[in-house]
Amino acid sequence: MECRELTELALGRLLGDLDAGRRDDLERHLAACRTCRDELALLEETWETLGADLDAPVTPEFRARTIELLEDEMLRRRVREFRPRSRVLRVLAQAAAILVAAAAGFFAARGGVEPASKPVAGAPASAGQPAPSLPDLAEKPRLSNVSYKTAHDGLVGIDFEATTKHSITGRPDDPRVSSLLAYLLSANETSGEKSRAIELVSENYGPGAAVASPEIVFALATTLKRDRNPGVRKKAAEALASFRSTGEIRSALLDALANDPNPGVRLVAVDALAAAAREAPDPKTIQSLREKAFDPDENGFVRARAASALKAIDL
Amino acid sequence: MAGGLSDDRSLLDRIRRGDAGGAEELFERYAPSLLKFADRMLGNRESAEEVTQEVFVKVISRAHQYDGRAAVASWLFAIAANACRDKRRRDRRAAVVPLEAVGELPARGEGAEARMAGRERRAAVRRALEGLSEEQREALVLARYHGLPYSEIARVLGISVGAVKTRIFRAVETLKARFSEGEASWNAVN
Numbered sequence: 001m002e003c004r005e006l007t008e009l010a011l012g013r014l015l016g017d018l019d020a021g022r023r024d025d026l027e028r029h030l031a032a033c034r035t036c037r038d039e040l041a042l043l044e045e046t047w048e049t050l051g052a053d054l055d056a057p058v059t060p061e062f063r064a065r066t067i068e069l070l071e072d073e074m075l076r077r078r079v080r081e082f083r084p085r086s087r088v089l090r091v092l093a094q095a096a097a098i099l100v101a102a103a104a105g106f107f108a109a110r111g112g113v114e115p116a117s118k119p120v121a122g123a124p125a126s127a128g129q130p131a132p133s134l135p136d137l138a139e140k141p142r143l144s145n146v147s148y149k150t151a152h153d154g155l156v157g158i159d160f161e162a163t164t165k166h167s168i169t170g171r172p173d174d175p176r177v178s179s180l181l182a183y184l185l186s187a188n189e190t191s192g193e194k195s196r197a198i199e200l201v202s203e204n205y206g207p208g209a210a211v212a213s214p215e216i217v218f219a220l221a222t223t224l225k226r227d228r229n230p231g232v233r234k235k236a237a238e239a240l241a242s243f244r245s246t247g248e249i250r251s252a253l254l255d256a257l258a259n260d261p262n263p264g265v266r267l268v269a270v271d272a273l274a275a276a277a278r279e280a281p282d283p284k285t286i287q288s289l290r291e292k293a294f295d296p297d298e299n300g301f302v303r304a305r306a307a308s309a310l311k312a313i314d315l
Numbered sequence: 316m317a318g319g320l321s322d323d324r325s326l327l328d329r330i331r332r333g334d335a336g337g338a339e340e341l342f343e344r345y346a347p348s349l350l351k352f353a354d355r356m357l358g359n360r361e362s363a364e365e366v367t368q369e370v371f372v373k374v375i376s377r378a379h380q381y382d383g384r385a386a387v388a389s390w391l392f393a394i395a396a397n398a399c400r401d402k403r404r405r406d407r408r409a410a411v412v413p414l415e416a417v418g419e420l421p422a423r424g425e426g427a428e429a430r431m432a433g434r435e436r437r438a439a440v441r442r443a444l445e446g447l448s449e450e451q452r453e454a455l456v457l458a459r460y461h462g463l464p465y466s467e468i469a470r471v472l473g474i475s476v477g478a479v480k481t482r483i484f485r486a487v488e489t490l491k492a493r494f495s496e497g498e499a500s501w502n503a504v505n
Binding site for chain 1: 330333334335338339342346347350351354355360363364367368371372375376436437440441444458459460462464465480483484487488490491494495
């Protein structure tokens with residue numbers, strides 16, 4: 001070897017990237033050349049001195065921050081890759097549902113299967129008596145001294161005064177009861193009265209109980225959108241959340257998630273929408289949850305809940 | 316290189332399938348190496364963290380592009396090297412430390428003086444590294460601090476083995492000259 005090759009060979013040796021033959025050449029040359037020995041010492045010192053520069057450690061904060069970022073990114077990609085069910089599949093699913101319903105109706109008619117709940121035409125407070133009539137709610141009467149009671153036999157009682165004293169008792173799916181409750185949800189003036197009406201609705205409608213009528217859903221959706229008291233809006237959201245999801249309920253909850261100023265209400269909306277989306281993912285809900293999950297201006301709890309909700313949805 | 320070849324590839328498979336745990340494991344495995352690489356390339360801790368995060372985010376979006384020809388670690392370092400170059404272009408503050416700013420290595424002392432000298436010595440080494448050209452520094456850092464052989468560095472940087480040797484050679488010559496400028500102090504620190 002020649003002196004000018006020293007650095008190259010010495011580096012190769014330092015990096016363990018020098019074959020045995022060249023290593024022997026280097027050793028022989030160094031034994032005979034003092035200048036190269038000095039030069040090599042200088043080079044090795046330079047190499048060693050570079051070790052004085054300490055490695056940057058991965059701090060717990062950086063680690064936590066990055067893991068969170070990566071989880072978000074994975075989630076974002078999952079959401080981005082989400083595609084709603086194709087139109088053909090949707091039509092097939094609807095057709096299958098119709099067939100199942102038709103078959104069930106056919107067998108019920110032939111076999112005399114009892115309907116799940118007997119139609120109750122306004123069960124009176126005492127059997128054999130005509131049902132007390134409701135005042136004409138279209139006239140928007142002012143109802144006062146409203147009190148509620150739920151009897152053990154599943155009947156709901158509502159006493160109130162309009163021009164005269166009224167006492168309405170019936171099953172929750174009794175149209176008179178539904179109409180009256182919907183009216184009270186809309187017309188009650190104080191937060192306390194509204195809250196009590198919503199509680200009665202929550203107790204008597206929903207899973208394992210009666211199906212809330214469209215007018216009750218509408219009244220709750222309106223309360224959720226317009227009531228000034230966040231506690232009332234939250235109760236309305238919770239009541240809607242307890243019902244089987246429909247387009248109208250989803251729309252009301254999406255509106256609350258996007259626009260309600262109270263994070264507690266938005267949290268209820270997130271949970272309710274997520275629960276519905278787990279059953280049947282719909283693009284608008286997924287998109288809204290995604291926006292919330294990544295909205296830097298959103299409340300931290302709402303963001304976190306939206307992110308968790310998305311993770312739980314099978315996209 | 317941090318992880319086994321098949322292990323690393325299975326992590327990429329998991330990432331491709333949308334498993335966040337795969338990304339987290341890959342981070343645990345390679346973040347220390349990538350962070351220290353970025354730190355030395357950029358000379359700025361904050362920028363290094365930013366670039367390291369960027370690398371892992373890119374891995375998530377590009378996991379399907381990994382063709383298996385290079386080791387996963389080489390692929391990660393290649394992404395990191397590109398990200399550092401982009402970062403330096405974006406942010407010139409972290410990029411240029413003029414050679415004139417590179418100080419001489421301070422003398423070794425006792426006690427507190429020694430500790431201070433140690434800090435100054437580290438700072439001087441850092442400045443010396445920053446005084447190298449980007450190309451030289453990439454090759455040198457991968458060789459000196461990550462122990463990559465020439466062939467692996469060539470794969471990471473997308474250049475020939477000969478070019479790698481030349482870059483490292485020139486980097487060492489520059490540093491040697493730099494450290495030798497104050498011969499007395501150079502001898503003193505050692």
